[in-house]
Each structure stands twice: as C-alpha cells, then as structure tokens.
Amino acid sequence: MTLIVRSESPTPARTxxxxxxxxxxxxxxxxxxALRDITPLxxxxxxxxxxxxxxxxxxxxxxxxxxxxxxxxxxxxNRTLLLNPQPQVKKVFEIVKAVPxxxxxxxxxxxxxxxxxxxxxxxx
Amino acid sequence: xxxxxxxxxxxxxxxxxxxxLTLDRAAIDNACRxxxxxxxEELLVNTVRHGYxxxxxxxxxxxxxxxxxxxxxxxxDDAEAFDPLQHDPPDLPGDIADREIGGLGLHLARSIASDxxxxxxxxxxxxxxxxxxxxxxEPSP
Numbered sequence: 674m675t676l677i678v679r680s681e682s683p684t685p686a687r688t689x690x691x692x693x694x695x696x697x698x699x700x701x702x703x704x705x706x707a708l709r710d711i712t713p714l715x716x717x718x719x720x721x722x723x724x725x726x727x728x729x730x731x732x733x734x735x736x737x738x739x740x741x742x743x744x745x746x747x748x749x750x751n752r753t754l755l756l757n758p759q760p761q762v763k764k765v766f767e768i769v770k771a772v773p774x775x776x777x778x779x780x781x782x783x784x785x786x787x788x789x790x791x792x793x794x795x796x797x
Numbered sequence: 798x799x800x801x802x803x804x805x806x807x808x809x810x811x812x813x814x815x816x817x818l819t820l821d822r823a824a825i826d827n828a829c830r831x832x833x834x835x836x837x838e839e840l841l842v843n844t845v846r847h848g849y850x851x852x853x854x855x856x857x858x859x860x861x862x863x864x865x866x867x868x869x870x871x872x873x874d875d876a877e878a879f880d881p882l883q884h885d886p887p888d889l890p891g892d893i894a895d896r897e898i899g900g901l902g903l904h905l906a907r908s909i910a911s912d913x914x915x916x917x918x919x920x921x922x923x924x925x926x927x928x929x930x931x932x933x934x935e936p937s938p
Binding site for chain 2: 697698699729730732733734736737760761764765768769
C-alpha cells in the first residue's frame with residue numbers, strides 16, 4: 674500500500690488535501706511533491722485542510738513533512754488544520770506532541786464551526 | 798519470522814511488509830501491528846541512513862517472535878556502534894520541522910515499545926524490543 678494524495682480547491686480561501694494509505698520514509702517524497710503544486714493555490718490568509726480519514730499510518734518521516742507544510746503555510750499567513758486522524762496517527766501525534774490540539778478536528782462539522790467562528794471574529 | 802536484508806531502503810520496506818503479514822496471520826490486532834511496523838521502520842531506516850557512513854554493504858537480521866502475551870523483535874546489524882537508548886529524547890513540544898529526524902523517530906520507537914534492550918558484541922549491534930499486544934491502544938509514558 675502506498676500513499677494517495679487528492680486535493681480540491683473550491684475557493685482560493687480553502688483547499689482540502691486528502692491523504693490515503695501510509696505516510697512514511699518511502700512515501701513522504703510523494704506528498705512533498707504533490708504539495709508543491711497544491712500550496713500555491715491557497716490565498717494568503719487562507720486555510721489548508723488535511724483530511725486524514727484515509728491515512729492509516731504515519732512515521733517520523735511523514736510527521737516531518739506535515740510539520741514543514743505547517744511552517745510553510747504559517748509563513749504565508751495561512752492556517753493548516755488537520756481533520757479526523759485515525760487511531761495510529763492520533764497516537765503518534767500525541768507521543769511527539771506534533772500538532773497543537775486546537776488545530777485537529779474530529780469532523781467536518783466541527784471544523785466548519787471553528788472556521789465560521791474565526792470568520793466572525795475577523796468580520797465582527 | 799527470520800529475515801536477513803541488505804542495508805538498503807527498498808529492502809527495509811519489503812521487510813516491513815513481511816513483518817506485517819506475519820503479524821496479521823497470527824491474528825495480532827491492528828494497533829499492535831502498527832506499533833511493530835513503526836518501531837521497525839524507525840530503527841531500520843535509522844540504521845540504513847546513518848549506520849554505514851563509509852557506504853559499505855551491510856546486513857541486518859530481523860527476528861520476529863509472536864507469543865500469546867508478547868511480541869518479541871530482535872534486530873542485529875553490522876553497522877557502526879549505535880545505542881538507541883543513549884540518545885536524549887528531543888525537546889517536546891517544539892517545532893518538529895526543526896528536529897533532527899533520527900531523534901524524533903527514536904523517541905517514537907522508545908515510547909511505543911514496552912521494553913527496549915541494547916547490546917553490542919563482536920557481530921555488531923543487537924536490539925531486543927518487546928510489545929505487549931494488550932497495551933497497544935495506549936501510548937506508554
């Protein structure tokens with residue numbers, strides 16, 4: 674099993690990337706390559722959602738790719754939010770304290786609610 | 798399962814798939830299977846990347862034993878001396894994009910294994926790792 678990366682940018686403000694399979698020392702290069710095409714599509718101040726529902730496994734090599742992505746997006750004033758990590762991925766995140774808990778969401782509804790809230794804070 | 802692989806990344810991943818298949822056939826649950834895969838990946842990738850700085854060919858032996866209450870993994874290699882237990886855990890929390898990849902991987906491996914032993918003899922490095930299949934759902938402290 675390898676890694677499948679899909680993405681969708683319904684608006685320049687929000688892009689979603691779906692990861693499926695394993696993100697490890699054999700596949701992290703595929704993600705880095707796909708992201709090089711995807712991240713320029715996100716407007717400054719926009720949100721990149723990484724949907725992890727289909728990601729079964731992550732190792733330190735994969736964590737590093739995600740961390741670099743977060744930093745890259747942060748440098749451009751973008752947010753990176755993680756959606757629905759599965760048990761192994763969640764466990765690895767917890768051990769290395771890889772991601773602030775506030776940036777991980779269990780469902781699309783929870784994530785939309787957060788983004789609505791952020792939007793209201795900006796416009797209100 | 799007993800395997801001897803050359804010190805190449807593609808062989809590491811073939812070994813990971815073989816180990817996972819072996820655990821699957823023994824009806825080891827998903828969580829423990831993933832734990833063993835992760836520890837194996839972190840240690841073997843580390844050995845292949847850093848253990849042979851002179852570029853020589855090396856050999857890594859993998860021995861996986863499955864018992865009712867314990868999964869035992871033994872790794873032997875002829876790489877440079879390296880004790881994974883002698884390295885300090887990386888600073889947590891911090892930006893993992895900045896951390897050295899080996900440090901992070903070893904930290905994960907040590908956190909997940911129930912028990913971790915290292916020895917060096919005339920043949921090279923020897924690591925023995927034990928997993929308790931009943932504890933796999935919880936990260937160890």
